[in-house]
Amino acid sequence: MKGFIKLNDSTIFEGEIISKKDFGQGEVVFNTSMTGYEESITDPSYAGEILVMTYPLIGNYGVNLEHLQSKRPTIKGLIVKDYCQFPSHHTSQYSLLDYLDQYDVPVLNKVDTRALTKKLRTEGSMYGVIATQDYSLEVSTSTENLLDCVSTKEIYRIQGNGPKIALIDLGVKKNIVNQLKSKGYDLYVFPYNSTKSDVDKIQPDLVLFSNGPGDPKMAKEAILLAKGFIGEKPLFGICLGHQIISLALGFNTVKMKFGHRGTNHPVKNLLNNKCYITSQNHGYMVEKESVKNKDLIITYINLNDHSIEGIMHKKYPIFTVQFHPESGPGVHDTTFIFKKIKDSIYGN
Numbered sequence: 001m002k003g004f005i006k007l008n009d010s011t012i013f014e015g016e017i018i019s020k021k022d023f024g025q026g027e028v029v030f031n032t033s034m035t036g037y038e039e040s041i042t043d044p045s046y047a048g049e050i051l052v053m054t055y056p057l058i059g060n061y062g063v064n065l066e067h068l069q070s071k072r073p074t075i076k077g078l079i080v081k082d083y084c085q086f087p088s089h090h091t092s093q094y095s096l097l098d099y100l101d102q103y104d105v106p107v108l109n110k111v112d113t114r115a116l117t118k119k120l121r122t123e124g125s126m127y128g129v130i131a132t133q134d135y136s137l138e139v140s141t142s143t144e145n146l147l148d149c150v151s152t153k154e155i156y157r158i159q160g161n162g163p164k165i166a167l168i169d170l171g172v173k174k175n176i177v178n179q180l181k182s183k184g185y186d187l188y189v190f191p192y193n194s195t196k197s198d199v200d201k202i203q204p205d206l207v208l209f210s211n212g213p214g215d216p217k218m219a220k221e222a223i224l225l226a227k228g229f230i231g232e233k234p235l236f237g238i239c240l241g242h243q244i245i246s247l248a249l250g251f252n253t254v255k256m257k258f259g260h261r262g263t264n265h266p267v268k269n270l271l272n273n274k275c276y277i278t279s280q281n282h283g284y285m286v287e288k289e290s291v292k293n294k295d296l297i298i299t300y301i302n303l304n305d306h307s308i309e310g311i312m313h314k315k316y317p318i319f320t321v322q323f324h325p326e327s328g329p330g331v332h333d334t335t336f337i338f339k340k341i342k343d344s345i346y347g348n
């Protein structure tokens, strides 16, 4: 069936809707990974977003449930150039389309994704609507409470013999939990709106703020929670968690022109001059000009645009990364960060 994506400046890109669902709206973002669509479509950080894959052939290796980063797809729609109808991989359990159809996610195929991506790169991120027929549709730019959609409703524990971590679930990816589990941490996973007294009950050795969707400034409860623990407990944050801790420390965050979404983003550790290739998925960043506190150090920068990719406190055991050390999808260069958490607990 003929369909299209209409952007909020009224530009239309035509395509074919191949899914059961023929309507979806959200912020239109592009990901430049050549593989990893299973992880990306289920990464809760993409909640509220329509995902454009720049790699032209998508669906080739089907879907294996083990690769998924959460219980269901979190995207509002998928846009591809050439959907592969006949996936071939020995571990594939579903075709990508069958999997997305189970959850009513619209898929728009045969789109000139290169032209669409060039548009978003030059003019900046936009909202869009995937639809059929009615070209006069209004493009909505409103957002829902994304954290409420992706965070756990109840506290739960994944027992381990190591230090006790309070993991604030802002839409945590499965690979982060798996990495922490594999290092033996005793994990208590908390809802996004937990209070300091909720978390204090377990007497954690460290409080970890996870990745997650949307504008970090909307995560008011989590910012307050992070503020409460500054100087009291070691803190660590990944992606949205990095932004939240940064806001709690008095930095500002701003929306990027089109964000970083892909698996080959080079970052440099300014403390030892080492470079790493990292997996990334974010549309906001910590504003460089806002870093004025002398007790804070920028630890990592992105080598493509020199934006901040990590910070550290000089006096307190607080450190954060904007990139995704757990990968899923992507490179494993920075998984050492999960061991560094232990060092920060023990003051090394």
Ligand SMILES: NC(=O)CC[C@H](N)C(=O)O
Residues within 6 Å of the ligand: 045, 210, 211, 212, 213, 214, 215, 216, 238, 239, 240, 241, 281, 282, 283, 284, 285
């Ligand atoms: N992966 C994430 O945690 C994303 C953080 C935030 N939602 C952003 O887009 O910048």
